[in-house]
Amino acid sequence: MGASRRHPYQTPELPRLPTCYHWDMCSDTAVSVLEGEVGRLSCPLFCHPSIHNYTSDHKLVWHHLPEGHDLEQPIVFSLPIALSCRNRSSCIKMATRLKVPRPDEVVQSVDCAPPVATAADDVVIPLQEGKMLDCPDLQEAANMADSEPTYCQPYPFWNNNREQIGARLQIHIMYTFYQGWYYCTVSYQKRGQSLKFTRKLNCNAASSLAVPTSTSKEPSILLHPNKVGLFDSVSDLEVRLVCRALFPYLDSSWEMWWTVDGKTLDKLPDHHRFNRTIRLLSNQDGERTEESVLLIKHFQSEDLNREINCSAQNQRGSDTRRAELREEASLPSVELSCGLGMTLVLLLLLFIVYHVFWLELLLLYRSWFSTDERHSDDKEYDVYISYARNSEEEQFVLTTLRSILENELGYSVCIFDRDSLPGGTITDETLSFVARSRRLLVVVSPGYASLGSQALLELKAGIDAMALGGHLRVILIQYKPVQRQGWVRELQRARVALALVRWQGDKSKELTSRFWKRLRVELPVRSVDNKMSDRKHSHGCFHD
Structure with missing residues (x-):
């Protein structure tokens, strides 16, 4: 086969070398050059500290590796490429990246400014002082050019504080409003071809130099x-x-x-x-x-x-x-999650238990920590029952309330119609019975206030005794529903501040029902074991 034709920019073939050690991509030397302009690439091998001590007989060969390819190709500078250079003697490779954006892809800080792909150089000038600005890479272009480069600043200066002197920009006196972007465009001839590049400077005013020179400038x-x-x-x-x-x-x-x-x-x-x-x-x-x-x-x-x-x-x-x-030390996430979950479950269970069994818990607490009121007052009777004088409510009071309170719970109960002596004064005896009782049970029904003044007298005496001395508590038992207009003034006042226990018919007959538990919470603390010792008080409230 005939000899292959060599690309005009392709370097001569190298003899086969051992496997090269690849130092990967050098991000510090990445270069961005605007399409149609001139750029300069430096081999990153000589900027790497580990191989900085090279000898002069090293020869470098450049290779072009386009993006998305695995094989090196002849160098073409019209597309974004990655370049790698090979050290001939030690066979070490390192790549640098070249990006070539189009002018319309460059985001400009000023709308009317020329597109620039390279990073800006920062320049700091003290206020009220001057400095000469050079266009970046200008000297290197001058060394490579066949003719003198020309410097172009896109914005004219209309005062004597800034002027262009040859290829340089002289700022005689720096002001804060001179801060900002400065652009320079350099054109020159190379081998008969017109070349150019554009650079920008970020100029800042420094007022810190007004500080005395004795001030520390160390970082x-x-x-x-x-x-x-x-x-x-x-x-x-x-x-x-x-x-x-x-x-x-x-x-x-x-x-x-x-x-x-x-x-x-x-x-x-x-x-x-x-x-x-x-x-x-x-x-x-x-x-x-x-x-x-x-x-x-x-x-x-x-x-x-x-x-x-x-x-x-x-x-x-x-x-x-x-x-x-x-x-x-890391927190044990699994153990912490399990512990937190168990705590939340336990709190939920405790909330449910309290919501469902709060009456039982309250009764248990009272039995353990509360004091029997019989040891702290001189009352003779635990309960005085006030009710409307009709056959239905009287039957409920005598056969249900009295029977369970006396026989099952061991309370001494006083009922005026059953236990009062004949011939006495109703008002005096009523007031006396109420004053000598610890609780007043008021059985509320539609006919409580309309069937006579005896019930109202008992209610008023109980409320007055409760308000004045605090030694008597009034408990409302709703035997039957009562419309709001059916509550007399005394009951309306009492309803706001007093406990109301509702009788619910057959559901409330059992001693374990909510009615009896709720009523026991309001009654004096009494142990069932004391029931027999109080049997002598359960047959009425006769007095000497």
Whole structure:
């Protein structure tokens, strides 16, 4: 077969070399060049500290690797590409990325400004002072050009404080309103071809120089990390250490870096686990606050014992802070979740139990901690029953209320119609019975107030005794429903403040029903075991 035709820009074929060690992509040297303009690429091998000590006999070969391809191709600069350079003698490769955006893809800070793909250079000029501005990369273009480059600033200057002198921009006196973006476009001839590039400057006014020169201009570390949380499995844990530094204004360079065990990140045996980023947080009057983040992949417990430092330096001095890492014990998430769940379930069960059995719990509490009122007062009777004098309610009072209160619960019950002596004065005896009782049970029904004044007299006496002395409590038992207009004034007043226990017919007959439990809560504390000892009081309220 005949010899293949070689591309005019293709380098001569190299003899076959051993497998090269690939240093991957160098993000620090990425270049962005606007389509149709000139750009410059530097081989990142010589900027890498680990192979910085190269000899002069090294020969470099450039290769083009388009995006989405695996094979190197002849160099074509019209599309976004990645370039790798090969060190001929030691066979080391490193790639740098070249991006070529179109003019309409570039976002401009000013609408009328020319499109610029490269990053802006920051320039700081002290207020009331001057400085000469050079267009970035101008000197390099001058060295490569066949003719003198021309400098173009898109905005004319209408005063003597700023003027263009040749290819440079002179600012004689700096004011705050001169801050902003400055653009320069350079055109030149190279081998008979017209070339150009556009750059921009971010110009800021610095008032901090008005401070006396004795003021410290050394950088200072503002924020450094001091703890790391470790979990049971740390093989895939990533730890972010954040360091912030303040750089006072100086017309000189500055830098931030991390060291681990006294070595920079690129010189560590496990350097692939460490990655750092730097970003500008603020730039006010020339004072810069920058943040550097160190990302440690696959963090291990052994890393806690390593010395990790964050450093900042400028022309005046430096500052270094150590990241004092200490382990934080992880919370047992499963145990914590189970414990929290059990606590919530227990609280829910307690709420349900109390909502359903609150009467039983209250009665149990009273039986344990309450004092028998018979030992603290001089009353003779536990209960006085007031009711309407008709056959139905009288039957309910005598056969149900009296029977259970006396025979089952052991209370002494006084009923006027049953226990009063003939020939006495009704009013005097009624007031006497009520005054000598601990509770007044008022059986409320539609006919309570309409069938005579005896029931109203008992109710009024009980309410007055309760209001004045506090030694008597009135309990309302609703035997039958009563319409609101059927409540007399005394009952309406009593209903607001007094307990109301509703009788519900057959559902309330059993001693275990809600009616009797609710009534026992309002009655004096009495043990069923005392029932027989009070049998002599249960046959009536006769008096001497």
